[in-house]
Amino acid sequence: MDENRACPRCRAVRGPGESFCSACGFKIQSTPQEQRDRFDRLRSISVKQGQLRKIRTGRGWILAVSVLTLLGGLFFYFVAKSETERQIRDAESRIAGATPEQRAEFDANMKKATGMTWDEAVRHDRGRVAGLLAMNLVLAAVYFGLYLWARSQPFPAALIALLVYLAVLVLNAILDPNMLAQGWLVKIFVIVGLGSAVSAAYQHRKLQEAP
Structure with missing residues (x-):
């Protein structure tokens, strides 16, 4: 019989990691190896739980x-639509009294x-404004799909979301360099958050x- 596995009181064999004898209930002190194994298991569990919390935070990002x-897409859509319609109304008010000949000349010059x-x-x-909304809706749907995918595949989902x-930031900067500076603080937070994910x-x- 392995003395390290025997109960000091009744000499019954105990199972690995048991703190109490299953036969007499005597409290048994773990062996040094069992203590190290238990510490390693607890540390591994703690590390995994910490990583899971970070992954949940990443999915939140x-x-x-x-x-x-x-x-943002809805906000900019309504702002752009309002401004576009205002410009259209202003222009139409200036050519409202034009004769057919003047209108034809105006169209030819334009x-x-x-x-x-x-x-x-x-x-x-009007189509450009609607297209901007559609693009943002598609992007929002893509990010939401990545959020759902991150439940089972957090690494590729987070990586694709960041990329x-x-x-999108690079494309917006190419189309309109002024957009790069707009909301720069939020953009930095998002990049850091997705990077941590x-x-x-x-x-x-x-x-x-x-x-």
Whole structure:
């Protein structure tokens, strides 16, 4: 009989890690090896729980980006739509009293300058505003999909979310450099948050792959 596994009182064999004898109830002191094993298990559990908390926070960042994209898209849509319609009304008020000949001349000059007639320009501007809304809705849906995917695959979901966000920032900066400075503090927070989500998910993956 292994003396380290025997109860000091009744000599019954105890199971690994048992703190009390199953036969007589005597409290048994763990062996040094069992204490080390227990400490390692508790430390491993603590590390995994910490990583899971970070992953949940990272998923929260992805969801936050989805909500911000949706709300921001709706806000800019209504602002851009209001401004576009105001400009259209102002322009139409100036040409409202024009004769058919004057209107035809106006369209000809405008087409020569912009490549579009007045009606085509109106449809173009309204379509651009609607397209901006559609793009933001699609992006919000993409981020929300990544948020859901992060439940099972946190690392690729967080990485793709970060890359998509950076790609959108770069594209906006190319189209309008002034947009890069707009809301820069929020953008930095989002990048840091998504970056931490990627880091936490990567560390979690390494822990899962560890033997």
